[in-house]
Amino acid sequence: MTKSHIKVTINGKTVEALVEPRTLLIHFLREQQNLTGAHIGCDTGHCGACTVDMDEMSVKSCMTFAVQAHGASITTIEGVANADGTLSALQEGFRMMHGLQCGYCTPGMILRAHRLLQENPNPTEDEIRNGIAGNLCRCTGYVNIVKAIQYAAAKINGTPFQEAAE
Amino acid sequence: MIPGTFDYHRPTTVESAVALLLQLGEDARPLAGGHSLIPLMKTRLAAPEHLVDLGAIEGLHRVERIGDDVVIGAMTTQHSVINSSLLADLVPILRETALVIADPQIRYKGTIGGNCANGDPGNDMPALMQCLGASYTLTGTGGNRQVSARDFYLGAYETALAPGEILTEIRIPIPPTGHGYGYEKLKRKVGDYATAAAAVVITMAAGTCTSASIGLTNVSETPLWAAEAARILVGSTLDVATVDAAVAAAEAITTPASDMRGPAEYRTKMAGVMLRRALGRARVRATV
Ligand SMILES: Cc1cc2nc3c(=O)[nH]c(=O)nc-3n(C[C@H](O)[C@H](O)[C@H](O)COP(=O)(O)OP(=O)(O)OC[C@H]3O[C@@H](n4cnc5c(N)ncnc54)[C@H](O)[C@@H]3O)c2cc1C
Numbered sequence: 242m243t244k245s246h247i248k249v250t251i252n253g254k255t256v257e258a259l260v261e262p263r264t265l266l267i268h269f270l271r272e273q274q275n276l277t278g279a280h281i282g283c284d285t286g287h288c289g290a291c292t293v294d295m296d297e298m299s300v301k302s303c304m305t306f307a308v309q310a311h312g313a314s315i316t317t318i319e320g321v322a323n324a325d326g327t328l329s330a331l332q333e334g335f336r337m338m339h340g341l342q343c344g345y346c347t348p349g350m351i352l353r354a355h356r357l358l359q360e361n362p363n364p365t366e367d368e369i370r371n372g373i374a375g376n377l378c379r380c381t382g383y384v385n386i387v388k389a390i391q392y393a394a395a396k397i398n399g400t401p402f403q404e405a406a407e
Numbered sequence: 408m409i410p411g412t413f414d415y416h417r418p419t420t421v422e423s424a425v426a427l428l429l430q431l432g433e434d435a436r437p438l439a440g441g442h443s444l445i446p447l448m449k450t451r452l453a454a455p456e457h458l459v460d461l462g463a464i465e466g467l468h469r470v471e472r473i474g475d476d477v478v479i480g481a482m483t484t485q486h487s488v489i490n491s492s493l494l495a496d497l498v499p500i501l502r503e504t505a506l507v508i509a510d511p512q513i514r515y516k517g518t519i520g521g522n523c524a525n526g527d528p529g530n531d532m533p534a535l536m537q538c539l540g541a542s543y544t545l546t547g548t549g550g551n552r553q554v555s556a557r558d559f560y561l562g563a564y565e566t567a568l569a570p571g572e573i574l575t576e577i578r579i580p581i582p583p584t585g586h587g588y589g590y591e592k593l594k595r596k597v598g599d600y601a602t603a604a605a606a607v608v609i610t611m612a613a614g615t616c617t618s619a620s621i622g623l624t625n626v627s628e629t630p631l632w633a634a635e636a637a638r639i640l641v642g643s644t645l646d647v648a649t650v651d652a653a654v655a656a657a658e659a660i661t662t663p664a665s666d667m668r669g670p671a672e673y674r675t676k677m678a679g680v681m682l683r684r685a686l687g688r689a690r691v692r693a694t695v
């Protein structure tokens with residue numbers, strides 16, 4: 242078994258590394274890059290806690306080999322905040338709308354919602370619920386997660402948002 | 408869960424991919440989106456010694472119309488299928504089916520070629536391909552051959568692919584303008600394989616069904632093309648007695664396993680219910 246050389250851009254920084262081909266992207270990020278924001282929930286592709294953004298796709302990093310990310314550009318939760326360190330619209334939305342309790346699903350939810358809003362800047366509640374159908378939350382019941390995403394969409398679009406968190 | 412060790416290859420042409428697969432022999436497998444293969448490798452149900460990643464081969468990501476067919480490159484993702492306006496116009500049942508496969512993340516990576524080549528009876532695309540009369544282009548070191556989706560599936564995880572061959576494209580004859588269609592899938596939750604599912608394409612003229620094709624998902628070791636059920640529909644007005652007879656004919660060819668999705672008898676009945684619903688939707692959509 243030969244190690245593979247990979248070059249990936251993670252949160253804007255280019256990284257080169259030698260990886261065993263069997264190394265999963267989630268393990269590469271967490272253990273080799275010390276980016277522990279993306280979580281391992283189910284390890285079977287169901288829960289979405291490991292979701293990262295890769296070349297403009299939301300990807301479950303527990304179902305992807307690091308070698309498959311060669312040449313790709315990846316964003317993790319560590320790269321989501323604004324350049325000046327303030328919270329992004331989505332992060333602020335999750336905070337203001339109480340879109341998290343234990344927080345385990347949150348990095349995956351935010352990265353998935355990020356891509357959803359890039360593709361559909363003004364989603365309906367139904368489109369949000371379908372858009373995050375691959376992300377499970379054991380705590381919130383989703384209502385406030387949906388509101389958090391609506392809050393972020395309104396903030397990005399510069400439209401008013403009055404809904405209170407439940 | 409960590410897969411066994413393997414060597415990774417990333418060819419950039421179909422020729423080099425098939426040459427590699429032939430040379431490496433049985434211990435090598437193509438890797439497409441990885442969303443069926445990687446779960447098997449993580450549980451060590453599969454332990455290939457070599458993976459030949461098809462992801463860097465350029466010509467395999469494409470959707471185009473060629474004459475009366477649409478041709479879809481094997482590495483086209485479900486996400487691209489859903490967002491293709493060409494496919495939405497010409498073969499809209501592809502989008503309807505892709506939308507009930509897994510979840511958004513898996514659809515960004517999972518490919519139509521991987522879904523069709525995998526041979527898992529739970530995959531949704533194979534029965535649809537049988538319904539549409541699609542054919543697969545299989546490429547080996549000796550060149551291409553065409554195999555109909557209706558002849559491709561031999562058993563669970565057993566297909567007509569010869570050692571060293573890859574599926575490079577899917578050719579779908581464009582259904583007539585005004586055709587009706589429906590893909591109905593019963594699943595327990597998002598990201599679940601079908602308890603049973605049915606794909607239907609029909610044409611109608613002056614209130615009479617002039618052609619019909621039906622595929623069934625996950626109610627046998629292979630996808631099923633329900634030719635007899637479709638034959639019963641043709642020439643009728645899709646009246647209750649005829650639909651009942653077609654549903655009975657479709658149920659009769661199912662041989663589902665009893666599993667956590669339900670006992671075999673239930674899954675057979677659900678195949679009938681899915682067919683009835685898909686047919687109802689197809690009829691409403693068909694231009695009469
Ligand atoms: C949580 C979860 C839920 C899912 N739910 C569904 C569902 O509801 N319906 C459904 O249909 N699927 C479902 N899937 C499976 C998913 O759609 C897979 O993406 C698909 O079955 C395989 O496509 P792939 O591109 O990922 O192929 P891979 O996993 O890379 O490959 C699958 C197999 O096909 C072979 N192969 C791949 N491409 C080719 C080719 N071009 N030529 C020859 N051989 C090839 C590989 O060697 C491998 O044996 C689910 C997966 C997960 C993880």
Ligand code: FES
Nearest residue numbers: 282283284289303
């Ligand atoms: S840990 Fe990847 S989907 Fe659950």
Ligand code: FES
Nearest residue numbers: 342344378379380
């Ligand atoms: S906040 Fe606990 S899993 Fe979502």
